[in-house]
Amino acid sequence: MELLQSVLNRMGFNSGTVDGIFGDRTVSAVIRFQNAVGLTADGIVGERTWNALMPYILGYFTVTVRQGDTFWRLAQQYHTSVTAIEAANPGVDPQNLQVGQRLTIPTADPVVITNISYSYEILQLNLKGLLARYPFLKSGSVGNSVLGRPIPFLQIGSGGVSVGYNGAHHANEWITVPVLMRFAEQLCRGKAFGQSLAGYDVRRLLEKVTFWIVPMVNPDGVDLVTGGIKPDSAPYRAAQAMNTGLPFPSGWKANIRGVDLNLNYPANWEEAKRIKYEQGYTRPGPRDFVGEYPLSEPESVAMAEFTKQHDFRLILAYHTQGELIYWKYLNYEPENSLAIARQFAEVSGYAVEETPYGSGFAGYKDWFIQEYNRPGYTIEAGLGSNPLPISQFPDIWRDNVGILVLGGVLSVS
Numbered sequence: 001m002e003l004l005q006s007v008l009n010r011m012g013f014n015s016g017t018v019d020g021i022f023g024d025r026t027v028s029a030v031i032r033f034q035n036a037v038g039l040t041a042d043g044i045v046g047e048r049t050w051n052a053l054m055p056y057i058l059g060y061f062t063v064t065v066r067q068g069d070t071f072w073r074l075a076q077q078y079h080t081s082v083t084a085i086e087a088a089n090p091g092v093d094p095q096n097l098q099v100g101q102r103l104t105i106p107t108a109d110p111v112v113i114t115n116i117s118y119s120y121e122i123l124q125l126n127l128k129g130l131l132a133r134y135p136f137l138k139s140g141s142v143g144n145s146v147l148g149r150p151i152p153f154l155q156i157g158s159g160g161v162s163v164g165y166n167g168a169h170h171a172n173e174w175i176t177v178p179v180l181m182r183f184a185e186q187l188c189r190g191k192a193f194g195q196s197l198a199g200y201d202v203r204r205l206l207e208k209v210t211f212w213i214v215p216m217v218n219p220d221g222v223d224l225v226t227g228g229i230k231p232d233s234a235p236y237r238a239a240q241a242m243n244t245g246l247p248f249p250s251g252w253k254a255n256i257r258g259v260d261l262n263l264n265y266p267a268n269w270e271e272a273k274r275i276k277y278e279q280g281y282t283r284p285g286p287r288d289f290v291g292e293y294p295l296s297e298p299e300s301v302a303m304a305e306f307t308k309q310h311d312f313r314l315i316l317a318y319h320t321q322g323e324l325i326y327w328k329y330l331n332y333e334p335e336n337s338l339a340i341a342r343q344f345a346e347v348s349g350y351a352v353e354e355t356p357y358g359s360g361f362a363g364y365k366d367w368f369i370q371e372y373n374r375p376g377y378t379i380e381a382g383l384g385s386n387p388l389p390i391s392q393f394p395d396i397w398r399d400n401v402g403i404l405v406l407g408g409v410l411s412v413s
């Protein structure tokens with residue numbers, strides 16, 4: 001429902017505030033859309049209406065070339081640009097279009113949706129849209145979640161230096177997913193159209209750096225919080241039975257079987273366990289349970305394996321909240337870690353801090369720093385209690401785009 005309202009608004013059929021309620025304004029927007037595309041204007045969103053909306057949700061049409069079509073005419077017809085069509089169809093000679101040939105025609109709007117609760121389904125839709133529009137983008141899976149969902153990664157760039165960014169280790173910190181997806185889209189746009197991002201020429205950057213992005217480490221947990229896992233389902237009820245004292249499901253940080261993924265890495269895990277057990281977190285639950293042993297969870301295993309395969313010079317692990325940059329792990333970090341953290345602080349306005357002792361072990365960035373003696377950071381984006389409202393997205397993006405770009409820039413300099 002939020003997706004419907006969001007796409008109608010994006011297309012200019014004002015459905016009012018995106019609130020997930022199928023009210024009069026939404027019905028009237030649906031009717032105007034149906035009229036515009038020649039469907040029965042009944043205000044009911046059935047299969048045909050969804051199918052007609054889908055290209056706008058995905059961000060592209062798949063079109064079969066007809067007699068007389070040119071890129072320019074198709075751009076007029078679909079309200080898009082010739083350069084966008086060229087980028088999406090790199091192998092096609094515009095002077096020699098063949099009748100019956102299939103083309104990808106991007107819509108005029110961005111792909112990544114940044115104004116609604118971000119679920120695994122939306123991640124997949126947005127990923128499909130980006131891959132169609134930007135054929136140089138590569139993606140794959142780092143492994144499967146507890147519920148068997150592939151955890152996607154995106155690979156952008158052809159540089160010899162790799163950096164690894166990830167989001168949503170913690171379920172109710174899902175706002176980090178659209179941040180990383182927006183970043184991926186901006187890199188793709190920059191490369192396709194020769195634009196800059198945060199003051200840096202994207203094409204030049206991507207010749208030196210390859211960005212490996214895992215936007216949603218914990219898809220099951222995110223869907224528990226954002227509604228993709230329904231209240232009448234077995235996983236929802238099992239999680240609810242484990243829940244203790246926190247708002248449910250909005251307080252959930254763990255993976256779907258109650259392990260806090262950012263306390264599950266082999267970086268002095270025993271100390272993390274001692275601390276968390278002392279605080280009373282001795283069983284699977286919404287947060288702070290370290291797991292039965294280090295790397296007991298498929299999501300943390302997938303991240304560790306992925307990291308081992310890619311020789312990352314630097315990693316960013318995105319969390320919320322507090323507008324903080326954590327850079328230290330015991331004394332393992334290299335000498336330049338603090339200087340880089342200070343540059344991140346300068347472009348974001350976030351504060352550079354040392355991790356409090358009680359949460360100072362067994363996190364992904366702790367493990368990365370310990371294993372590789374390279375700069376690794378936990379970025380705590382946004383302010384307020386989790387889950388942060390999506391209305392914070394524009395501020396969080398503004399503050400973090402510089403960090404995301406600099407992570408690459410500083411890894412080659």
Ligand SMILES: [Zn+2]
Nearest residue numbers: 170173319320
């Ligand atoms: Zn977190």
